[in-house]
Amino acid sequence: MEETHLPQVFTDGILPTNIAEQLATLTTGYAPDPERELQEPSYYDYPVLKAPVWRWEIIWYFFFGGLAAGCYVIASIAALFGSREDRAVARTGYYLSLLSVLPCPILLTKDLGRPERFLHMLRLFKVKSPMSMGTWGLVSFSLFSGITALIQAARDGILGRWWGPRLLAALPQSLLAIPGSALGAFLGGYTGVLLTATSIPLWSRSKVLGAIFISSAVSTSSALISLVLRLTRTPSRVLHKLERLEWVALLVEMIGLFAFLRGTGRAARPLVGTAPAEHGRTFWSFVAGGGLVLPWLLQTLSLLVGRSGKRRSGRGIVISLLVLMGGYFLRRTMIEAGHTSSSDARTTLWNARR
Amino acid sequence: MAIEPTQRTTTRGSSLTSMVSLLVGNKVPPLAPQPAMGFFTDTSLCIGCKACEIACKQWNQLPASEPVWTGSSYDNTGQLSAITWRHVQFIEHIGRRENGQSTKIETQIAEAKSDGIIPFTPPGTALPFFNSDRWLMQSDVCKHCANAPCQEACPTGSIIRTEFDTVYVQQDICNGCGYCVVACPFGVIARDQYGDHTAHKCTLCYDRLKDGFEPACAKACPTDSIQFGEVEQLKEQARERLGILREREVKEARLYGVDDNILEGGLNSFFLLLDEPEVYNLPQNPQRPSNNVVPASLWTIVAAAVLGLCGIFFFRE
Numbered sequence: 001m002e003e004t005h006l007p008q009v010f011t012d013g014i015l016p017t018n019i020a021e022q023l024a025t026l027t028t029g030y031a032p033d034p035e036r037e038l039q040e041p042s043y044y045d046y047p048v049l050k051a052p053v054w055r056w057e058i059i060w061y062f063f064f065g066g067l068a069a070g071c072y073v074i075a076s077i078a079a080l081f082g083s084r085e086d087r088a089v090a091r092t093g094y095y096l097s098l099l100s101v102l103p104c105p106i107l108l109t110k111d112l113g114r115p116e117r118f119l120h121m122l123r124l125f126k127v128k129s130p131m132s133m134g135t136w137g138l139v140s141f142s143l144f145s146g147i148t149a150l151i152q153a154a155r156d157g158i159l160g161r162w163w164g165p166r167l168l169a170a171l172p173q174s175l176l177a178i179p180g181s182a183l184g185a186f187l188g189g190y191t192g193v194l195l196t197a198t199s200i201p202l203w204s205r206s207k208v209l210g211a212i213f214i215s216s217a218v219s220t221s222s223a224l225i226s227l228v229l230r231l232t233r234t235p236s237r238v239l240h241k242l243e244r245l246e247w248v249a250l251l252v253e254m255i256g257l258f259a260f261l262r263g264t265g266r267a268a269r270p271l272v273g274t275a276p277a278e279h280g281r282t283f284w285s286f287v288a289g290g291g292l293v294l295p296w297l298l299q300t301l302s303l304l305v306g307r308s309g310k311r312r313s314g315r316g317i318v319i320s321l322l323v324l325m326g327g328y329f330l331r332r333t334m335i336e337a338g339h340t341s342s343s344d345a346r347t348t349l350w351n352a353r354r
Numbered sequence: 355m356a357i358e359p360t361q362r363t364t365t366r367g368s369s370l371t372s373m374v375s376l377l378v379g380n381k382v383p384p385l386a387p388q389p390a391m392g393f394f395t396d397t398s399l400c401i402g403c404k405a406c407e408i409a410c411k412q413w414n415q416l417p418a419s420e421p422v423w424t425g426s427s428y429d430n431t432g433q434l435s436a437i438t439w440r441h442v443q444f445i446e447h448i449g450r451r452e453n454g455q456s457t458k459i460e461t462q463i464a465e466a467k468s469d470g471i472i473p474f475t476p477p478g479t480a481l482p483f484f485n486s487d488r489w490l491m492q493s494d495v496c497k498h499c500a501n502a503p504c505q506e507a508c509p510t511g512s513i514i515r516t517e518f519d520t521v522y523v524q525q526d527i528c529n530g531c532g533y534c535v536v537a538c539p540f541g542v543i544a545r546d547q548y549g550d551h552t553a554h555k556c557t558l559c560y561d562r563l564k565d566g567f568e569p570a571c572a573k574a575c576p577t578d579s580i581q582f583g584e585v586e587q588l589k590e591q592a593r594e595r596l597g598i599l600r601e602r603e604v605k606e607a608r609l610y611g612v613d614d615n616i617l618e619g620g621l622n623s624f625f626l627l628l629d630e631p632e633v634y635n636l637p638q639n640p641q642r643p644s645n646n647v648v649p650a651s652l653w654t655i656v657a658a659a660v661l662g663l664c665g666i667f668f669f670r671e
Contacts, residue, residue, distance in 0.1 A: 113530015113551030
């Protein structure tokens, strides 16, 4: 992607190439066989599909959209089911949700070929088109996220003491939280469904991309909330709940990702392979390795070894940062590998031969 | 086949009706449906003259593409794009004689000569009918799918089906979101990155159809490799042509998009091919992207439910 340049270490990865290659073969169940692939008919290897037009705007939108959705859902769960202490989670979550949702419409509009026509998205309510549903989902979620955060701000006394905030504070926040959370869950997952409902072999072959994206939304959001809480010195009992949720979300994400790679098989090569155009070196180092397995193991360690103690604080921050990095690179490699996948004629034709 | 321009019904009623029409827009009654129109591209007749490419560019006033030399064949167009709506492919199969076929062909020729099927010819005369080398040509175009993935994906309603059942992009509605580009399983529709940044593709010469003319490419095709007409009639024609070719021992001839139910409804612009679809860069049986919405959503809901319940469980304690 020419707009953003990564430092060499991110494109090269930190795992040796042969280990990444072995992992690719192991997880996808497909060992590349160039000789047999060359036997397959093709038209001078010209791409069958058009490359996606989506670039860095969409990657960051997927990342921030996931955070906004996850933060809102976690905050609502904390507000509805948590103890008095858990209010800190709710408060932080609602603020972070609003902050994360703010860049989303800007990124999405910038991504359009004709940004001034962004309102054309609202001409239809088209259940069949995830893009249409997503727009409506984002619009209505933003509304809920905004109002909920305003109520929170009014209750926290940030908005002053005049009649406006007093009126806002009287509004039933928890009543808004239920439809808002449903919309949040939608926003966190529809992006994966949107990619699945295309002709790109990598995105569409297995049907679990939405499940991966929503678990990543929850894991990155709990990482972000716990990071902020840790920096503001919240009691560790509250953090413990968040960490357990994060641990489960990472686990679901890993299972989902494994199912994705197995189900996608040969078409997953652009994501996990190590050939020049493939993104396996970044994927194994910063998504699967550094962004999922490593923080999950560290989290397991933290949860097993003692609940208290200040020693955990530094480790907790590292875990949060690793999870956030993994969430970003998951979306980045997925989009970039989709570009590679679209230009692989033989795999596209193979994918359509069933 | 010309269409009467539909009369715009003027609302001259009460102020209430005019207010309503102001709110919901002055609705023009839908155009009367016409028989579905499409293309039958018979590659067995294509001579690779590229007249269709040029006629299309001229009629639709599409800019010329950057001249490139691909070096792989006479195909220097490369692909369909936002500004190229017909694309002639050149499939050169040289070296098919390997795998020990060469003797077989010479035997065939000798047999044909001894049987008197072909008269004696001086040595060195080309006998193309017995040559195993092949030069296939195909004029590729938008398939105007009965269930068009681009139209299903389009969030703005810019992509519509016209009264001729063709798939048409309304350029004034399209906002260039790019979802149709990844939805199309044939790599046809594209966003014009240098022009108006909206999605473009073959319109099946909607403007010409409106006036009762056939599309520019079909009009220009000198061998009738590109035929235009009512889809059902054309499909019948295609089956007949296949029958004739089969009778003449062209065993590898096959139809694409006629009876194979591609994308669960077939194509309104279909082909007669002389080899597997993949040889022409056509996917054998592409999935309909919109079919993925339900399973993908279900998996997402499962994951969301698991995580939601875990969250509730952890925070309840």
